[in-house]
Structures are given as C-alpha cells and as structure tokens.
Amino acid sequence: MLIKRPDDIAAAEITDESVYLGRRRLLRTLGLAGSALLVGCGQKQGNTDAKAETDSSPTLDLARKTDYANGEAQTSFKDATHYNNYYEFGTDKSDPAQNAGKFQPKPWSVEIAGHAEVTGSFTLEDILKGQSIEERVYRMRCVEGWSMVIPWAGFSLADLLKRFKPTAQAKYVAFTTVNRPAQMPGLSYAALDWPYREGLRIDEAMNPLALLATGMYGRELPNQNGAPLRLVLPWKYGFKGIKSIVKIEFVERQPRTSWNDAAANEYGFYSNVNPDVDHPRWSQKTERRIGAGGGLFAPRIETKPFNGYAEQVASLYAGMDLHQNF
Numbered sequence: 001m002l003i004k005r006p007d008d009i010a011a012a013e014i015t016d017e018s019v020y021l022g023r024r025r026l027l028r029t030l031g032l033a034g035s036a037l038l039v040g041c042g043q044k045q046g047n048t049d050a051k052a053e054t055d056s057s058p059t060l061d062l063a064r065k066t067d068y069a070n071g072e073a074q075t076s077f078k079d080a081t082h083y084n085n086y087y088e089f090g091t092d093k094s095d096p097a098q099n100a101g102k103f104q105p106k107p108w109s110v111e112i113a114g115h116a117e118v119t120g121s122f123t124l125e126d127i128l129k130g131q132s133i134e135e136r137v138y139r140m141r142c143v144e145g146w147s148m149v150i151p152w153a154g155f156s157l158a159d160l161l162k163r164f165k166p167t168a169q170a171k172y173v174a175f176t177t178v179n180r181p182a183q184m185p186g187l188s189y190a191a192l193d194w195p196y197r198e199g200l201r202i203d204e205a206m207n208p209l210a211l212l213a214t215g216m217y218g219r220e221l222p223n224q225n226g227a228p229l230r231l232v233l234p235w236k237y238g239f240k241g242i243k244s245i246v247k248i249e250f251v252e253r254q255p256r257t258s259w260n261d262a263a264a265n266e267y268g269f270y271s272n273v274n275p276d277v278d279h280p281r282w283s284q285k286t287e288r289r290i291g292a293g294g295g296l297f298a299p300r301i302e303t304k305p306f307n308g309y310a311e312q313v314a315s316l317y318a319g320m321d322l323h324q325n326f
C-alpha cells in the first residue's frame with residue numbers, strides 16, 4: 001500500500017488483473033479451466049493454488065449463517081483467494097496464492113500475554129475448544145479502494161478474549177503474525193518492519209462484529225487468506241485484519257502497528273472506513289467491487305462511513321474527532 005497507488009490509477013495492477021481475468025474467462029469459455037494448462041502457460045502453481053482450484057479444503061460445520069451485507073452479491077471464491085494482500089508472500093495481489101503453498105498452518109499455537117489472569121501458550125485446538133463456528137457475510141474494504149463481500153467462518157473475538165480474563169490495565173490488544181522466513185518469501189524484502197503487527201482498543205476488540213476467522217466459503221482458510229487464524233474487522237480498512245496470528249497481548253498503551261510505523265500520516269491506528277477522510281494520496285469516497293460486472297470499468301460505488309456498519313460500531317468513537325483519529 002505504501003509503495004503503490006490506489007487501484008483506480010495503478011497501471012501495473014490494472015494490467016495484471018485484466019490479463020488474469022481475461023485469461024480465466026477465456027479458459028472458462030473453452031472449458032479449459034484446469035490447472036495443467038495454466039502451468040503450461042508458464043504460470044507458477046503452488047499447492048495452495050491447486051487447493052483453491054479444486055476447492056477441496058476441509059469443510060466446516062457452521063452453527064448458523066448470517067448475512068451482514070444486505071444481500072449484496074458475494075465475491076467469487078476465486079477472486080477472494082487470488083486477489084490478496086499478504087506481503088509476507090509478496091506485494092503483488094497474485095503473489096499470495098502463488099507463494100503460500102509451502103506454508104504450514106498446522107500444528108499451530110498462539111501465545112497469550114500481558115495484562116490478563118490467564119496467559120501462556122495455547123494450541124489452535126485449545127483456542128477453538130467450545131467455540132461454535134458461524135458464517136458471517138461481511139463487506140470488506142481495502143484502504144487501496146477496492147472491496148469484496150466474503151462469507152467468513154469464525155467466532156467473536158470477544159468470546160476468546162474473555163476467557164483469559166483481561167485485567168483493568170488491559171486497555172488495548174496487540175496482535176502479531178507468524179515470522180517464518182523459510183515459508184514466507186516476502187519476508188526477505190523490507191516491505192514492512194516484520195513481523196506484521198496490529199492492534200485494537202479493548203472495547204473495539206470486544207465489539208461483537210470483530211471476528212476471529214478460521215475459514216471462508218464454508219471451508220478452512222486458504223493460506224493466502226491467513227490460515228489458520230486471522231482477524232476480520234469489517235468496519236475498518238483491510239490491513240487491520242491481521243493474518244496467521246501467533247501472539248495476542250493485553251497492553252496498557254496503544255501498541256505499535258506495522259502500517260502506522262511505515263507511514264503514520266497515511267495509515268492511522270484506528271483506520272475506520274471513512275469516506276470523509278481522504279488518504280493523503282487518494283480519495284476514499286468510492287470503491288470498486290472486485291468481480292462485479294464490467295470488470296475494471298464497473299462504476300465505482302460510494303463508500304459508507306464505517307463501511308456501512310455505523311449502527312453497530314459508531315458509539316465506540318462517540319466524541320472523538322475522526323479526522324484527528326483516522
């Protein structure tokens with residue numbers, strides 16, 4: 001994001017995507033959407049990509065399904081898993097799907113630290129114990145100006161955090177992504193100060209919309225979407241949704257976060273979706289829905305305050321100047 005311009009003017013990205021979509025459409029028309037031909041065309045094909053092609057990752061038992069996107073059309077599984085930001089696997093939108101095949105999301109454990117009565121290292125199985133996994137269809141808005149509608153599977157972050165009994169000193173929650181250079185080729189480039197870090201005020205973290213996702217489209221998360229555990233915060237810009245979380249720490253002061261460290265004037269700590277606060281290099285008033293008819297020439301749609309979730313979250317920011325606290 002730092003090194004790129006928004007999607008409506010980034011020529012390199014536009015070429016990438018239109019070429020990609022064009023080829024997919026052609027292959028579909030020819031009935032040749034198999035992976036063998038893509039390999040034949042010189043396209044690198046990782047394990048995860050193959051997994052996405054066959055849509056064969058384990059399915060999840062979903063306790064219930066709730067549409068938080070007003071019946072808006074869901075983004076295709078293909079687009080949601082092949083147009084990603086996950087800089088640990090490369091900075092192009094197509095890099096994560098191509099480069100995340102070697103990543104091993106199991107076994108997994110998460111360290112719980114800081115101001116809480118219960119801390120320590122917990123396996124993914126410990127973390128998931130007793131949680132019923134539900135589907136929530138959320139609108140997602142990237143700070144770069146594109147958006148998707150994704151059926152996530154997971155449970156409220158609050159349900160997990162409460163189990164550790166945070167103390168009164170726990171004013172914020174800090175999250176850290178795994179740091180595995182051998183499995184994450186993007187870590188050899190200083191695109192960001194690794195490992196990726198994010199944070200929330202504790203009341204934001206406890207808001208029922210904040211989701212810890214373990215899956216999408218009824219299946220376990222693909223590596224490129226943050227397996228095995230990632231945050232989903234539909235009222236905030238996408239970069240707050242930290243992937244492949246290995247540490248959750250209850251802290252007293254506002255934690256440092258990767259994009260804010262990289263460019264504090266461009267990426268604020270709060271980063272609530274806000275059409276009235278422009279990014280210094282582009283407007284945030286509109287967005288382009290990935291995969292919507294018309295491709296790159298689809299009309300841009302208006303971005304809503306808090307990405308349309310004001311009713312659920314605006315009270316968290318009552319009395320705050322959202323131009324100052326962007």
Ligand SMILES: Nc1nc2c(c(=O)[nH]1)N[C@H]1C(S)=C(S)[C@@H](COP(=O)(O)O)O[C@H]1N2
Pocket residue numbers: 001080083084085086087088141142143177196224225226237238239240241242243244
């Ligand atoms: N660890 C990590 N988490 C990350 C990122 C990243 O580069 N590294 N990119 C963020 C950005 S900018 C966006 S828009 C979303 C994209 O999530 P998706 O690929 O599942 O749609 O992930 C966020 N989480």
Ligand SMILES: [Mo]
Pocket residue numbers: 085141142143144237238239
């Ligand atoms: Mo993003």
